[in-house]
Amino acid sequence: MEGVDYLRDERSKAQFDVETMKVAWAGSPEAFLVCDRMAKLVANDPVFEKFSKPMLGRKELFKNTLRKTAHAWKLVNDLHLTEEEAKWLRHYIDEPSYTDLQWEMFVPALEGQGTEEQKKKWVPLAKTMQIIGTYAQTELGHGSNVQGLETTATFDRQSDEFVIHSPTLTSSKWWPGGLAKVTTHAIVYARLIIDGHFYGVHGFIVQLRSLEDHSPLPGITLGDIGMKFGHGTYNTMDNGVARFDRVRIPRDQMLMRVSQVTKEGKYMKSNVPRQLGYATMVSVRQTIVSDASKALSRAVCIATRYSAIRRQFGSRDGGPETQVLDYKTQQSRLFPLVASAFAFRFASDWLKLLYTDVKQRLEVNDFSTLPEVHACTAGFKSLTTAATAEGIEECRKLCGGHGYLISSGLPELFAFYVPACTYEGENVVMLLQVARFLVKTVSDLGNKQPVGTAAYLGRASLLVQKNCVVQTAEDWLNPIAILEAFEARAARMAVGCCQRLAEFKSPEEGFAELSSDLAEASLAHCQVIVVSTFIRRLQQDIPGRGVKQALEVLCNVYALFLLHKHQGDFLATGYLTPKQASLANDQLRTLYSKVRPNAIALVDSFNHTDHYLSSVLGRYDGNVYPKLYEAALKDPLNDSDIADGIHQYVQPILKQKLHSSKL
Numbered sequence: 001m002e003g004v005d006y007l008r009d010e011r012s013k014a015q016f017d018v019e020t021m022k023v024a025w026a027g028s029p030e031a032f033l034v035c036d037r038m039a040k041l042v043a044n045d046p047v048f049e050k051f052s053k054p055m056l057g058r059k060e061l062f063k064n065t066l067r068k069t070a071h072a073w074k075l076v077n078d079l080h081l082t083e084e085e086a087k088w089l090r091h092y093i094d095e096p097s098y099t100d101l102q103w104e105m106f107v108p109a110l111e112g113q114g115t116e117e118q119k120k121k122w123v124p125l126a127k128t129m130q131i132i133g134t135y136a137q138t139e140l141g142h143g144s145n146v147q148g149l150e151t152t153a154t155f156d157r158q159s160d161e162f163v164i165h166s167p168t169l170t171s172s173k174w175w176p177g178g179l180a181k182v183t184t185h186a187i188v189y190a191r192l193i194i195d196g197h198f199y200g201v202h203g204f205i206v207q208l209r210s211l212e213d214h215s216p217l218p219g220i221t222l223g224d225i226g227m228k229f230g231h232g233t234y235n236t237m238d239n240g241v242a243r244f245d246r247v248r249i250p251r252d253q254m255l256m257r258v259s260q261v262t263k264e265g266k267y268m269k270s271n272v273p274r275q276l277g278y279a280t281m282v283s284v285r286q287t288i289v290s291d292a293s294k295a296l297s298r299a300v301c302i303a304t305r306y307s308a309i310r311r312q313f314g315s316r317d318g319g320p321e322t323q324v325l326d327y328k329t330q331q332s333r334l335f336p337l338v339a340s341a342f343a344f345r346f347a348s349d350w351l352k353l354l355y356t357d358v359k360q361r362l363e364v365n366d367f368s369t370l371p372e373v374h375a376c377t378a379g380f381k382s383l384t385t386a387a388t389a390e391g392i393e394e395c396r397k398l399c400g401g402h403g404y405l406i407s408s409g410l411p412e413l414f415a416f417y418v419p420a421c422t423y424e425g426e427n428v429v430m431l432l433q434v435a436r437f438l439v440k441t442v443s444d445l446g447n448k449q450p451v452g453t454a455a456y457l458g459r460a461s462l463l464v465q466k467n468c469v470v471q472t473a474e475d476w477l478n479p480i481a482i483l484e485a486f487e488a489r490a491a492r493m494a495v496g497c498c499q500r501l502a503e504f505k506s507p508e509e510g511f512a513e514l515s516s517d518l519a520e521a522s523l524a525h526c527q528v529i530v531v532s533t534f535i536r537r538l539q540q541d542i543p544g545r546g547v548k549q550a551l552e553v554l555c556n557v558y559a560l561f562l563l564h565k566h567q568g569d570f571l572a573t574g575y576l577t578p579k580q581a582s583l584a585n586d587q588l589r590t591l592y593s594k595v596r597p598n599a600i601a602l603v604d605s606f607n608h609t610d611h612y613l614s615s616v617l618g619r620y621d622g623n624v625y626p627k628l629y630e631a632a633l634k635d636p637l638n639d640s641d642i643a644d645g646i647h648q649y650v651q652p653i654l655k656q657k658l659h660s661s662k663l
């Protein structure tokens with residue numbers, strides 16, 4: 001049998017209806033149709049070809065992306081694509097471009113932090129791409145600590161302008177996407193100074209380049225920050241550096257929803273919290289969570305298909321060897337990642353609802369849920385990106401040696417994905433934000449009943465006393481038992497941290513000293529939410545033959561895998577006995593056997609095109625080995641039998657006089 005037959009055979013074993021599962025994955029029949037249409041549009045358009053990327057130099061890579069972006073923008077207009085369709089188009093094109101910053105950060109910053117008047121002026125210009133903007137917050141010397149930024153915006157009362165200035169080398173803006181060569185404008189974050197007094201960091205709309213000839217405006221020095229990790233992935237983007245030498249902008253280009261500066265130089269705070277200045281980051285963190293499930297589903301699709309084709313050992317008489325997918329070790333590394341992709345998918349759908357709700361509230365100045373939403377987006381961003389980056393690398397290893405080839409699609413996917421652990425809030429820094437929220441919630445338990453995602457902490461006093469009642473491996477299939485275990489562990493970790501914090505001289509000293517434990521408690525809290533979201537999703541009506549049952553198995557795999565991985569926490573907090581932890585692991589093995597017949601069908605449900613996967617190992621048809629050969633033969637080194645440099649550098653070594661060597 002060939003790879004093609006193996007996958008056909010695997011597909012015939014599926015115990016659920018794949019077409020309905022595709023809809024469950026996409027979220028709705030309408031969402032599925034949009035994704036499917038955009039995926040095919042991209043896959044069938046030769047401009048969006050990706051296989052030549054690894055061979056391109058930096059300048060060609062960049063220009064190639066400019067060309068693709070221009071073509072995509074033309075399609076958006078010619079085909080009258082909605083914003084949702086345009087986002088999927090961008091997703092399937094699969095190439096970081098300046099438009100990411102324009103649509104994910106520049107426009108949301110204008111919309112979230114601008115006054116009505118500012119929005120009226122700037123948003124239409126941005127949405128029609130008459131101006132192209134980026135988000136210039138990070139500096140050479142400061143990224144995570146936004147309040148530590150050094151760029152200054154000094155108000156000049158006489159001219160009614162702000163003077164934007166980079167006072168030091170470390171104040172150079174460093175990283176903003178599209179800044180080096182493309183963007184005409186930026187939201188520049190700077191310390192506001194009026195009459196020598198500092199008023200904190202604010203956003204300012206600064207024009208960077210001439211709209212006529214694209215040259216940098218006077219006083220602004222722009223450049224690229226250099227090549228990044230991987231080759232053909234993030235190097236398509238011109239992440240840039242900018243220095244400002246007393247650049248003047250009109251007063252009305254400070255984003256003034258949160259606070260205003262009057263013509264007279266008076267600083268006025270409106271009744272909105274200053275954290276609203278951080279709202280753009282909340283918005284994009286939510287997008288990043290949704291991207292995590294997409295990236296992880298891509299990696300597991302490649303690794304699962306290849307694992308069904310690859311055979312090793314198991315036959316001593318020349319018969320077929322064992323599919324590596326049948327090894328329990330392979331299953332225990334791969335299936336939790338398949339389950340995680342689904343878990344993150346449902347978590348991101350839920351987060352989107354939470355975010356839509358807070359956005360509507362913020363518009364009418366209701367800020368009550370902002371701290372919870374900030375904690376959720378920051379925590380989920382950290383949890384999902386860390387697990388996805390690790391998961392992609394695990395999938396590469398699951399594909400053995402061939403996983404290391406660029407043609408497997410996995411090295412480039414990892415290089416593209418891994419900065420998500422850093423950008424938009426470094427992951428540990430984000431967990432510490434969750435920790436602040438947890439500590440406040442637990443410390444306030446006497447006065448305030450927690451709601452929403454923290455509601456379970458309202459039962460903390462009970463959860464720290466109760467013990468797990470599981471007696472058999474079967475008991476671990478009960479969602480109530482699973483959820484209580486996660487809640488008890490998280491509550492015990494949070495309460496334990498708070499008790500120890502009280503032993504320090506000051507809360508700041510305690511927080512710094514216990515920060516590792518606090519980060520772990522935050523992760524445990526986020527896992528409660530992801531697990532409970534998955535469980536709640538299964539309580540909804542899920543049509544289709546066997547679809548709900550297959551998802552139930554995955555939900556249990558996800559939860560019990562986490563329980564096994566973090567069993568140290570579950571045991572140390574005293575909720576579980578070692579016997580109960582071991583029963584969970586027994587159940588996990590049984591669950592892997594239930595996933596096995598559905599493995600290929602599950603990854604088919606992601607509906608990924610071969611274009612999007614860009615992987616010889618993950619091809620839908622399974623025709624792996626002939627295509628690996630074909631891809632290898634395309635390498636420029638295979639253009640001729642004798643490569644450049646052989647005559648010059650190798651032949652002289654071969655022809656050296658042997659008596660000169662002692663070897």
Ligand SMILES: CCCCCCCC/C=C\CCCCCCCCCCCCCCCC(=O)SCCNC(=O)CCNC(=O)[C@H](O)C(C)(C)COP(=O)(O)OP(=O)(O)OC[C@H]1O[C@@H](n2cnc3c(N)ncnc32)[C@H](O)[C@@H]1OP(=O)(O)O
Pocket residue numbers: 065068069072073076086087089090093095096097099100103104135137138143144145146147177275276278279281282284287288370371374423424425426429433436437
């Ligand atoms: C080929 C192309 C095709 C083209 C197609 C054309 C068509 C295109 C159409 C559509 C395209 C769509 C594109 C989609 C693409 C999607 C891709 C998405 C990829 C995105 C790429 C992202 C790039 C990355 C960008 C960046 O990285 S920007 C920089 C981000 N920086 C950070 O995140 C900095 C992190 N630091 C912080 O957030 C903060 O400083 C801190 C650490 C959270 C705060 O620290 P500190 O304690 O000092 O806080 P304070 O400032 O004092 O504040 C204290 C209180 O405020 C609370 N707080 C903090 N943050 C927030 C918040 N965000 N919201 C609410 N509250 C917040 C904090 O908890 C404190 O509260 P308290 O009560 O405890 O006091």
Ligand SMILES: Cc1cc2nc3c(=O)[nH]c(=O)nc-3n(C[C@H](O)[C@H](O)[C@H](O)COP(=O)(O)OP(=O)(O)OC[C@H]3O[C@@H](n4cnc5c(N)ncnc54)[C@H](O)[C@@H]3O)c2cc1C
Pocket residue numbers: 101134135136137138142143144145174175176177234239419422423424425426427428429432515
């Ligand atoms: C591909 C990419 C694209 C980017 N695009 C943009 C962009 O468009 N616009 C923009 O403004 N920025 C952008 N950035 C910058 C990005 O937002 C920052 O790099 C990020 O916020 C992390 O900040 P940092 O680099 O200062 O890391 P640091 O904060 O210096 O982190 C270094 C280490 O210190 C630790 N650390 C930091 N603070 C604490 C603390 N309080 N407690 C414990 N540990 C701590 C971190 O955990 C980490 O291990 C981009 C970055 C990348 C990689």
